[in-house]
Amino acid sequence: MIWNENAECMGREEKEEMQLALFQQQVKRVYENVPFYKKKFDDAGFHPDDLKTLEDVNKIPFTTKDDLRQAYPFGLFAVSEDDIVEIHSTSGTTGTPVVSGYTQKDIDIWGECTARAIAMADGGKHSKIHNSYGYGLFTGGFGIDHGAKAMGATVIPMSSGNTARQLKIMEDFQSDILTCTPSYAMYLAESLEKEGFGPDEISLHAGIFGAEMWTEEMRQSLESKLGITAHNIYGLTEIIGPGVATECKEQCGLHIQEDHFFAEIIDPKTLENLEDGETGELVLTTLTREGMPVIRFRTKDVTALRREKCDCGRTTVRMDRITGRTDDMLKIKGVMVYPSQIEAAILQIEGLTANYQIHVSRPKTLDEIEVKVETSPEVFSDEMKKIEEFERRIARKIQSAIGISVDVTLVEPESLPRSEGKAIRVIDERNFD
Ligand code: ZN
Numbered sequence: 150m151i152w153n154e155n156a157e158c159m160g161r162e163e164k165e166e167m168q169l170a171l172f173q174q175q176v177k178r179v180y181e182n183v184p185f186y187k188k189k190f191d192d193a194g195f196h197p198d199d200l201k202t203l204e205d206v207n208k209i210p211f212t213t214k215d216d217l218r219q220a221y222p223f224g225l226f227a228v229s230e231d232d233i234v235e236i237h238s239t240s241g242t243t244g245t246p247v248v249s250g251y252t253q254k255d256i257d258i259w260g261e262c263t264a265r266a267i268a269m270a271d272g273g274k275h276s277k278i279h280n281s282y283g284y285g286l287f288t289g290g291f292g293i294d295h296g297a298k299a300m301g302a303t304v305i306p307m308s309s310g311n312t313a314r315q316l317k318i319m320e321d322f323q324s325d326i327l328t329c330t331p332s333y334a335m336y337l338a339e340s341l342e343k344e345g346f347g348p349d350e351i352s353l354h355a356g357i358f359g360a361e362m363w364t365e366e367m368r369q370s371l372e373s374k375l376g377i378t379a380h381n382i383y384g385l386t387e388i389i390g391p392g393v394a395t396e397c398k399e400q401c402g403l404h405i406q407e408d409h410f411f412a413e414i415i416d417p418k419t420l421e422n423l424e425d426g427e428t429g430e431l432v433l434t435t436l437t438r439e440g441m442p443v444i445r446f447r448t449k450d451v452t453a454l455r456r457e458k459c460d461c462g463r464t465t466v467r468m469d470r471i472t473g474r475t476d477d478m479l480k481i482k483g484v485m486v487y488p489s490q491i492e493a494a495i496l497q498i499e500g501l502t503a504n505y506q507i508h509v510s511r512p513k514t515l516d517e518i519e520v521k522v523e524t525s526p527e528v529f530s531d532e533m534k535k536i537e538e539f540e541r542r543i544a545r546k547i548q549s550a551i552g553i554s555v556d557v558t559l560v561e562p563e564s565l566p567r568s569e570g571k572a573i574r575v576i577d578e579r580n581f582d
Pocket residue numbers: 397398399404459460461462463
């Protein structure tokens with residue numbers, strides 16, 4: 150089902166006309182109401198009247214995460230604090246948190262976007278949405294909640310944690326759409342498996358997973374374990390939260406809600422706009438948001454845009470699944486390498502875990518790259534000769550994914566260092582001085 154056919158299936162010309170009008174209105178609004186933007190535009194020699202066509206968008210300066218941090222907590226609000234009805238925030242684990250304020254209209258827009266997402270997963274009034282995204286300052290729980298309510302579905306506000314209770318409620322209430330991070334979905338799937346529940350005993354038919362990077366292999370695994378169609382959802386607190394873009398059943402990219410968000414791809418080094426199909430950094434503008442409009446926000450997420458026709462009938466531009474963060478990008482032997490490419494290659498091989506560590510060094514004049522991968526306990530007990538063969542096979546797989554040769558070392562399960570429960574992915578020992 151298409152939730153909002155008018156918006157989601159609009160012709161390109163009409164849509165671009167609408168986007169331009171909204172964009173013009175938005176830059177004017179922030180110029181008049183947010184001193185940060187007035188200064189930023191003035192410094193760059195840009196005036197809202199300079200925006201005459203969508204091609205002029207590249208005259209507008211970018212907004213970065215650091216800009217948003219410096220505005221902590223409410224420096225970017227474009228309305229009076231009295232008009233803000235909800236606040237969310239990033240966790241701030243990597244620095245000052247970013248705060249996001251919403252007016253009632255913003256909440257309605259957000260709910261509209263996540264309702265479209267739920268409809269893409271075949272949800273509707275009849276659905277029981279098992280919402281295991283965290284409720285709180287994190288946008289996941291409330292974002293899905295607003296959408297479920299906007300469409301009149303039943304939302305089961307589970308939040309995350311207490312797995313035994315999650316499974317019991319899922320069974321007793323006959324939940325049919327699961328919403329959470331893909332890693333939590335995997336944890337739930339494995340717990341169900343342990344309890345003896347196969348895909349046929351679970352009433353779920355779809356999952357909407359996001360808020361972290363995941364691979365196609367992980368999708369296939371979740372779909373078979375839970376007997377669902379797994380949809381990728383994308384969003385970020387800085388822009389609104391989940392629902393900026395979601396995959397339809399065709400699973401060929403995430404449809405961006407273009408009547409609310411304007412998407413561009415730039416080269417993170419030169420900052421030039423890239424063409425459709427070219428991979429680079431996603432830049433987003435909120436076209437309709439009132440509380441905290443964000444103009445040309447550099448997401449640091451790496452993807453590409455596609456405008457070919459989608460079989461679902463929606464005409465909105467699609468973005469590829471996020472394949473990396475510009476922060477994580479490594480340049481090795483002159484080639485751009487994302488740890489996620491290496492992860493995807495590793496996950497295609499049976500007997501390996503997703504715990505790996507990439508060591509980049511330059512012992513003489515050439516970069517060397519070694520990937521340490523934790524095996525499953527069964528594999529590690531095998532004889533040495535087999536291990537070496539296995540290492541070479543993994544190295545070939547990674548080389549075909551990233552285009553440069555690597556050394557692979559298998560290490561014991563649980564032996565790679567972890568920080569706050571997460572493995573440390575990259576150690577770059579090169580000295581660039
Ligand atoms: Zn589609």
